[in-house]
Amino acid sequence: MIDIKGVRVRAKDFLLKDVTLAVQSGSCHVVIGPTGCGKTTLLEAILGLRKLQEGEIYVDGKNITHLPPHKRGFSYVPQDLALFPHLTVWENITYGIKQSKIKNKTELYKLASELAEALGITHLLKKDIKNLSGGEKQRVALARALASGRKNLLLDEPFSALHEGIKKDLWLLLKKLQETYKLTIIMVSHDLVETFFLSDYISVMIEGTIRQTDKKEKVYRFPSDLEVVKYFGIKNIFSGKVIAMNDNNYLVYSEELKAKISIPSSSVSFKFSIGDTVSFGIRKEDVIILRPDLPRKNDNLLSGVITEVYPKGASVLVMFAPSGSDLSIEIEVPEYAASKLNLKTQSQAIVSLKSERIFVLKEPRFEVKEAKIKR
Amino acid sequence: MFSKLNFKTLSMFFAFSIFTFYVGLIISLFYFWNGSLFVETLSSERTLFSIKISLIAATIATLLSLFFAIPSAYALSRFDFKGKHVIDTILEFPLIVSPAALGAMLLIFFNNPLGAWFQKHVVQFIFTFYGIILAQFMTTLGIATRLIKATLDEIPKRYEDVASSLGASPIKVFLTITLPLSKKGIIASAILTWAKALGEFGATITVAGSMAMRTETLPIAIFTRLASADIEGTVVLILILITIGFTIPYVVRLLTGRKSL
Numbered sequence: 001m002i003d004i005k006g007v008r009v010r011a012k013d014f015l016l017k018d019v020t021l022a023v024q025s026g027s028c029h030v031v032i033g034p035t036g037c038g039k040t041t042l043l044e045a046i047l048g049l050r051k052l053q054e055g056e057i058y059v060d061g062k063n064i065t066h067l068p069p070h071k072r073g074f075s076y077v078p079q080d081l082a083l084f085p086h087l088t089v090w091e092n093i094t095y096g097i098k099q100s101k102i103k104n105k106t107e108l109y110k111l112a113s114e115l116a117e118a119l120g121i122t123h124l125l126k127k128d129i130k131n132l133s134g135g136e137k138q139r140v141a142l143a144r145a146l147a148s149g150r151k152n153l154l155l156d157e158p159f160s161a162l163h164e165g166i167k168k169d170l171w172l173l174l175k176k177l178q179e180t181y182k183l184t185i186i187m188v189s190h191d192l193v194e195t196f197f198l199s200d201y202i203s204v205m206i207e208g209t210i211r212q213t214d215k216k217e218k219v220y221r222f223p224s225d226l227e228v229v230k231y232f233g234i235k236n237i238f239s240g241k242v243i244a245m246n247d248n249n250y251l252v253y254s255e256e257l258k259a260k261i262s263i264p265s266s267s268v269s270f271k272f273s274i275g276d277t278v279s280f281g282i283r284k285e286d287v288i289i290l291r292p293d294l295p296r297k298n299d300n301l302l303s304g305v306i307t308e309v310y311p312k313g314a315s316v317l318v319m320f321a322p323s324g325s326d327l328s329i330e331i332e333v334p335e336y337a338a339s340k341l342n343l344k345t346q347s348q349a350i351v352s353l354k355s356e357r358i359f360v361l362k363e364p365r366f367e368v369k370e371a372k373i374k375r
Numbered sequence: 376m377f378s379k380l381n382f383k384t385l386s387m388f389f390a391f392s393i394f395t396f397y398v399g400l401i402i403s404l405f406y407f408w409n410g411s412l413f414v415e416t417l418s419s420e421r422t423l424f425s426i427k428i429s430l431i432a433a434t435i436a437t438l439l440s441l442f443f444a445i446p447s448a449y450a451l452s453r454f455d456f457k458g459k460h461v462i463d464t465i466l467e468f469p470l471i472v473s474p475a476a477l478g479a480m481l482l483i484f485f486n487n488p489l490g491a492w493f494q495k496h497v498v499q500f501i502f503t504f505y506g507i508i509l510a511q512f513m514t515t516l517g518i519a520t521r522l523i524k525a526t527l528d529e530i531p532k533r534y535e536d537v538a539s540s541l542g543a544s545p546i547k548v549f550l551t552i553t554l555p556l557s558k559k560g561i562i563a564s565a566i567l568t569w570a571k572a573l574g575e576f577g578a579t580i581t582v583a584g585s586m587a588m589r590t591e592t593l594p595i596a597i598f599t600r601l602a603s604a605d606i607e608g609t610v611v612l613i614l615i616l617i618t619i620g621f622t623i624p625y626v627v628r629l630l631t632g633r634k635s636l
Contacts, residue, residue: 049536069539070548076540082533086555095551096541148541 001025002046002152002184007055009038009045016041016208019055021186023201025151028178028185030195030216033205034231039188040079042205043154046186048072059152070099075145079157081137083129089140090116090125096148112147118180119143119173135166142174146181155187159194171197192232196220204228222267222359229281229361235330237281237361242272249355252278258324261300261353268360279361284330286357289318289341290350300353302329309343311335318343320351329353401617407610416611421587422596426615428504429593430623433572436511440519440568445561448523449549453532466517466524474514478581481513506583507590511572519568526560527553562631566624573620593619 002023009016016038023029031039044050046057048069056065064072075096083092093116097108116122119139124132132140138158145153159167171194178185189195195202196216203213204223212224223229229237240254240261250263250272263280272278290296307328308319316338318331331351333341343349380388416422450456451463469477484490485501500506530553538548554561576594583590585599593616600608 044536047536047540068545069536070542070544072540074540076537078533078537080531080533082531082537084534084538084552084556095538095543099538099542099544099547101542144541154540 001058001060002186003056003058004046005056005058007042007045007057008053009041009050010053011038011041011050014038014041014208016045019205019210021203021210021213023184023186025060025184026178026182027200028183028187028198029201029203030199031186031188031203031205031210032190032192032195032231033188035190037205038208039190039205040156041208043076043156043186043188046072047074047076047154073150074152074154075148075150076154077141077145077156077158079160081141081158083132083137083140083144085129087129088125089121089127089129089132092129092140093125093143093147095144096150100148108147108149111149112143115143115146115177118177134162135170138162138166138170139173142170142177146177146183151181151183153183153185153187155185157189157191158187160189160191167194174198204231206231221357222269223281223361225361226279234281234283236284236287237279238327239277239279242274242276242278245272245274250278252280256325256327257302257322259300259302259322261358262355263358263360264355267356267358270360270362280358281361282353282358284317284332285315286354287320287329287331288352288354289320289331289333289337289343290352291341292350296350296352299355300358301350302353303348303350306343306345306347306349309338309345311338316343320349404610404613407606409607409611412607413611413614416608417615421591422612422615424588425591425593425596425612426619428507428590429573429616430619432504432507432511432592433569433575435508436515436572437519437565437569439508439512440515440572441523441561441565443516444519444523444564444568448520448527449553451520452524452527453535466521469514469517474510474575474577474579475581476577477513478510478578481510481578481582500582502582502584502586502590504583504590507579507592510578510582511575514575514578515568515572518571519564522564522567523557523561526557526564529560530556559631562627566627570620570624574616 002021004019004021004023007016007019019042021029021031031042033039041050045052048064048067052065056063058064059073084095087095093112094109097105097112100108102108116125119142121136121139121143124136124140129137129140141158159170162170175198177183187198199216201213202216202219204211204219206227211228212219223232223234226237238254238256238261240252240256242250243253243260244251245265248265250265250268252261252263253259254261261280263278290301302320302322304320304322304325306318307321310317314335316333316335318333318338320329320331321327322329329351333343447462451459472480482501485494494500498505500509534552534556535548538552539545543551574594575592576598579590579592580595580598585591585595587599591599593612597609597612597616600612
């Protein structure tokens with residue numbers, strides 16, 4: 001287990017403040033955030049390349065805060081991979097083994113061969129680094145990081161330079177390696193798809209602070225605040241007042257939507273009273289456009305007009321304006337569903353905000369307003 | 376005509392101009408060429424001695440410079456510490472003060488109590504072979520450090536970070552990653568340092584003097600010949616110096632597999 005407690009790091013004009021993470025052994029913890037938010041600085045601090053102003057770092061209960069990088073027991077794959085250009089592929093992979101103080105290194109060399117096999121690079125072992133493709137370099141970097149037998153892996157956006165096809169193959173490979181070798185991974189990324197694919201836990205970092213840490217399903221379902229929501233690109237954020245409540249649901253009237261919205265109390269992690277203002281949101285893929293010919297059993301129904309339809313390949317982005325409201329709601333519909341619904345601009349439609357998919361923020365209203373899309 | 380010149384042609388014109396300046400000077404030497412004098416001068420004991428001490432002194436001074444320059448350049452390139460900028464600035468010191476002034480400063484130092492004690496109890500520099508090495512070392516050290524620092528600055532620190540994450544101690548990182556990656560740059564720096572030491576005159580003559588068969592390096596021998604109005608002899612020694620100055624770096628480059636500086 002990797003415990004990062006109250007870490008504070010100053011890097012020139014940038015400050016990483018009060019970062020606390022508990023990374024479970026054998027899990028993949030992804031720190032996600034916009035470029036320049038401090039993700040790489042955090043990795044460098046864990047690795048021992050940056051001095052901590054405050055805080056401590058523990059690995060399996062041992063305080064490593066003051067240990068030099070080579071004694072911390074982390075393997076590291078930086079964004080540019082940094083494969084040693086003067087060494088061959090095999091020399092790169094076995095570099096860590098040569099540095100190891102273990103007397104009998106047979107097992108480690110066996111592991112290196114096994115990793116080369118698993119990563120499909122056995123035919124490259126005698127080659128020079130400069131003759132490899134991007135995907136091959138990536139595989140060599142992973143093999144080098146793991147061949148030293150270390151279980152704690154730090155990955156700094158290692159797939160960012162690769163194209164989609166190769167990326168997905170390597171994601172699967174990394175997952176497999178993680179399971180096989182019981183790796184504990186801390187990875188930083190700004191790719192949402194990659195993050196949700198690879199992670200068990202996610203921390204969202206914005207401007208040097210961790211805004212939310214949780215299991216990936218929870219982070220996906222319940223983004224905690226407006227900054228996180230903005231980073232995820234969720235535009236459907238509204239405000240309303242609690243007008244009724246029971247054990248299972250809050251009923252919120254949204255003046256902006258001109259509608260009553262039911263929110264399950266299980267989706268709300270804090271208590272509200274009648275009359276309280278709440279800010280809530282829903283992802284564009286969780287808004288359903290109903291077929292006009294089917295009975296309407298769904299909750300949180302809104303009628304209005306489709307104002308824009310943008311085909312995106314596998315899906316279609318639809319802008320919907322509820323009747324009497326000056327807001328737009330973003331809706332993402334799978335392409336096959338969109339063609340069945342025959343969506344056209346200026347056509348009437350009824351949509352449902354699936355109540356169990358609504359999340360509630362703890363943000364003040366004036367900030368929420370900034371996130372809205374005005375028609 | 377000038378309107379037709381593009382930037383590439385113009386820049387190549389300047390490159391060829393530099394070539395013409397220097398090669399023109401070399402060619403002009405042959406106006407005073409005397410074949411029989413060349414053989415005679417080259418085979419004279421005095422010239423052979425000058426060649427020998429020039430080569431030995433320049434090589435020792437270069438090795439000494441590298442010994443100090445490599446770790447210093449690494450520190451200046453990789454670490455932030457108090458006084459770093461002052462040290463970085465003082466590397467230009469041998470360039471700012473003339474070699475003669477640097478030699479004079481060494482003379483003055485060896486005439487103060489600490490320098491005099493050093494001369495008496497450690498090693499005698501004034502008017503000795505050691506003085507030649509010291510003068511060349513002091514003249515080249517700053518430049519060698521500056522050149523090697525430029526080489527190290529080009530090597531991404533990321534390689535070293537990854538190597539230390541793989542368990543390599545700082546000295547192992549330096550020996551297995553930094554040094555091999557900077558090998559070519561260090562060799563190029565060494566060649567330039569050696570060439571600078573070989574041609575050093577001002578500081579050497581001030582500290583070591585110009586005693587034939589004792590401290591007379593090739594540049595000093597050239598000066599002595601010129602001072603005695605022996606133009607043909609001067610030309611011969613200049614040609615010897617040029618030949619050595621170009622041949623040895625070329626051989627080093629061939630041996631180390633480096634095609635260009």
